[in-house]
Amino acid sequence: MTHEIAVIPGDGIGQEVTPAAVEVLEAIDAVDFDFVEGAAGDAVKAETGEALPEETRDLAADADATLFGAAGETAADVILPLRQVVGSFANVRPARSYPGLDAVQPDTDIVFIRENTEGVYKGIESEISEGVTTCTRVITEDASEKIAEYGFSYAKGNGYDDVTIAHKANVMRTTDGLFLDTASAVGEDRDASYDTALMDALAMHLVMNPQDYGVVICPNLAGDMLSDLAAGLVGGLGLLPSANIGEENALFEPVHGSAPDIAGEGIANPSAMILSAAMLLDHLGYDEQGDAVRSAVESVLDSGPRTPDLGGDASTEDVTAAVIDEL
Amino acid sequence: MTHEIAVIPGDGIGQEVTPAAVEVLEAIDAVDFDFVEGAAGDAVKAETGEALPEETRDLAADADATLFGAAGETAADVILPLRQVVGSFANVRPARSYPGLDAVQPDTDIVFIRENTEGVYKGIESEISEGVTTCTRVITEDASEKIAEYGFSYAKGNGYDDVTIAHKANVMRTTDGLFLDTASAVGEDRDASYDTALMDALAMHLVMNPQDYGVVICPNLAGDMLSDLAAGLVGGLGLLPSANIGEENALFEPVHGSAPDIAGEGIANPSAMILSAAMLLDHLGYDEQGDAVRSAVESVLDSGPRTPDLGGDASTEDVTAAVIDEL
Numbered sequence: 001m002t003h004e005i006a007v008i009p010g011d012g013i014g015q016e017v018t019p020a021a022v023e024v025l026e027a028i029d030a031v032d033f034d035f036v037e038g039a040a041g042d043a044v045k046a047e048t049g050e051a052l053p054e055e056t057r058d059l060a061a062d063a064d065a066t067l068f069g070a071a072g073e074t075a076a077d078v079i080l081p082l083r084q085v086v087g088s089f090a091n092v093r094p095a096r097s098y099p100g101l102d103a104v105q106p107d108t109d110i111v112f113i114r115e116n117t118e119g120v121y122k123g124i125e126s127e128i129s130e131g132v133t134t135c136t137r138v139i140t141e142d143a144s145e146k147i148a149e150y151g152f153s154y155a156k157g158n159g160y161d162d163v164t165i166a167h168k169a170n171v172m173r174t175t176d177g178l179f180l181d182t183a184s185a186v187g188e189d190r191d192a193s194y195d196t197a198l199m200d201a202l203a204m205h206l207v208m209n210p211q212d213y214g215v216v217i218c219p220n221l222a223g224d225m226l227s228d229l230a231a232g233l234v235g236g237l238g239l240l241p242s243a244n245i246g247e248e249n250a251l252f253e254p255v256h257g258s259a260p261d262i263a264g265e266g267i268a269n270p271s272a273m274i275l276s277a278a279m280l281l282d283h284l285g286y287d288e289q290g291d292a293v294r295s296a297v298e299s300v301l302d303s304g305p306r307t308p309d310l311g312g313d314a315s316t317e318d319v320t321a322a323v324i325d326e327l
Numbered sequence: 328m329t330h331e332i333a334v335i336p337g338d339g340i341g342q343e344v345t346p347a348a349v350e351v352l353e354a355i356d357a358v359d360f361d362f363v364e365g366a367a368g369d370a371v372k373a374e375t376g377e378a379l380p381e382e383t384r385d386l387a388a389d390a391d392a393t394l395f396g397a398a399g400e401t402a403a404d405v406i407l408p409l410r411q412v413v414g415s416f417a418n419v420r421p422a423r424s425y426p427g428l429d430a431v432q433p434d435t436d437i438v439f440i441r442e443n444t445e446g447v448y449k450g451i452e453s454e455i456s457e458g459v460t461t462c463t464r465v466i467t468e469d470a471s472e473k474i475a476e477y478g479f480s481y482a483k484g485n486g487y488d489d490v491t492i493a494h495k496a497n498v499m500r501t502t503d504g505l506f507l508d509t510a511s512a513v514g515e516d517r518d519a520s521y522d523t524a525l526m527d528a529l530a531m532h533l534v535m536n537p538q539d540y541g542v543v544i545c546p547n548l549a550g551d552m553l554s555d556l557a558a559g560l561v562g563g564l565g566l567l568p569s570a571n572i573g574e575e576n577a578l579f580e581p582v583h584g585s586a587p588d589i590a591g592e593g594i595a596n597p598s599a600m601i602l603s604a605a606m607l608l609d610h611l612g613y614d615e616q617g618d619a620v621r622s623a624v625e626s627v628l629d630s631g632p633r634t635p636d637l638g639g640d641a642s643t644e645d646v647t648a649a650v651i652d653e654l
């Protein structure tokens with residue numbers, strides 16, 4: 001069986017790390033892929049006036065899964081519609097520290113399960129009168145239930161004992177109240193153990209005691225911030241993969257952006273992108289191969305060549321080759 | 328001149344640390360205070376049905392300044408209306424690490440200037456239909472300008488060179504767009520140097536490189552999270568004071584809560600509350616005395632008795648006495 005994968009490198013280092021991930025996937029003999037490339041981002045916008053052309057949208061919609069690199073200024077215009085195109089309701093963001101790498105908190109292994117369809121991301125904004133603007137944050141029972149089901153299943157399936165439901169229901173009593181009640185009810189129904197945490201207090205505890213956390217189920221914007229916070233704990237965005245999971249489709253992207261400062265130099269760290277490809281393998285049912293890619297990345301991080309962001313002087317290509325060697 | 332100070336200890340350790348701060352203020356010969364105590368919080372609610380009785384509201388409204396301890400379950404019902412009563416538009420939250428104390432990032436000295444009147448804190452929520460809820464986030468030009476003016480003045484007056492405007496304008500283009508544009512315009516008008524930062528990326532950078540930040544001007548909820556994050560960097564909430572600044576009135580409170588787990592044992596760390604009292608002194612124009620209290624707390628933190636949260640076995644009273652001794 002051949003899997004059609006849409007590949008959207010985007011801007012900046014997206015152009016460098018995406019081919020690296022494709023190379024790694026191509027090196028996996030057990031799985032056949034058909035890669036089809038689409039354009040998106042600042043460069044395409046400059047050329048065509050559109051950051052996310054119709055053809056690219058269609059590619060992602062029709063593929064079995066999508067690999068997305070990064071976009072620059074147009075990031076929101078690219079990634080938010082792409083998440084919709086693939087029908088993604090869950091944004092899965094693992095943040096873990098690796099032995100031997102500098103980290104603010106070297107004992108971190110947390111997976112953020114971020115609701116991916118609503119909250120302030122609905123984009124309902126207006127200028128009510130001059131200088132007075134509103135943004136309507138939407139929280140529904142359906143979406144809250146779906147993300148909680150996904151989060152509790154993920155925790156169980158991946159061996160995480162600690163599940164935390166993040167919220168700010170003391171202030172947003174109706175909306176986050178609904179999120180909290182719904183997600184808690186899912187936990188009760190499953191007889192799962194879980195905690196709930198105000199997201200401000202959680203931000204503090206994550207910084208001080210990340211080892212106390214496993215899976216964190218969050219509303220959309222809270223998940224955006226908390227997962228970046230955790231990226232800071234484990235040494236930055238260079239190592240963080242993510243998955244946007246839909247019912248029948250999914251998109252995989254590194255948490256980092258297009259890094260214009262180092263783009264074009266061939267020194268971008270491809271690890272986050274390769275780890276995103278590993279999540280793609282899991283998603284298509286190739287858990288064993290996904291694990292193999294993760295182990296390969298880990299062993300390269302431990303004792304292989306390192307790109308400058310990790311204090312080395314290796315190139316993207318060196319690291320990619322080393323990962324493929326380890327497979 | 329005698330200053331009337333409303334004192335609202337509230338629940339839990341609020342009952343222990345608030346008297347400590349009052350003792351310290353009483354020890355300052357140069358300033359005369361008249362303390363009037365008001366009740367608020369869980370205990371009052373259990374008794375009277377109201378977490379914030381009318382009399383307490385009036386006390387805070389009429390006083391020159393208010394000292395607030397902490398509230399338990401009813402925290403939001405107490406502190407949000409109190410902030411309104413004192414007309415607070417700016418929530419000032421310094422997060423700094425102290426030499427000799429364990430901290431995730433021992434080189435942190437950041438002051439969050441949090442907008443204190445709008446955003447999701449407007450409390451405009453509804454259930455649109457069954458299982459579908461909304462929260463209307465409000466951002467106005469007036470409030471954004473006011474907080475930015477305050478933030479830039481604060482930075483200048485307190486010797487901070489780095490000013491950062493936090494926002495999420497790539498997603499909340501209209502609301503945070505207005506916040507960002509308005510705050511940036513204030514910076515331009517003043518010929519001040521400043522940076523702007525997406526609040527998710529900022530969360531990461533604050534964790535990794537807090538020494539790069541000075542004053543951070545934030546929308547309300549972002550400020551809530553980011554300041555708690557920073558509390559984690561400097562060793563937790565036990566040391567963080569805050570000020571809610573209004574045009575003619577102000578309220579000072581520790582960032583920590585009522586800590587029911589240790590309440591009643593007399594071992595709560597009074598530092599955050601005493602440092603809040605120091606901010607009260609600054610606010611009333613007694614900068615020298617404010618500095619003296621801060622120095623006293625610092626020297627006790629450095630080599631005086633410590634409460635259990637900092638690894639010592641001293642009592643609240645021991646620490647308070649030591650601070651007064653140092654004055």
Ligand SMILES: CC(C)[C@H](C(=O)O)[C@@H](O)C(=O)O
Binds near residue numbers: 075079497
């Ligand atoms: C680029 C931006 C719209 C996006 C988001 O807010 O989701 C990014 O921060 C992310 O986390 O993937």
Ligand SMILES: CC(C)[C@H](C(=O)O)[C@@H](O)C(=O)O
Binds near residue numbers: 551
């Ligand atoms: C208790 C709560 C309403 C409050 C807030 O969200 O402002 C608290 O978290 C704070 O930061 O003072």
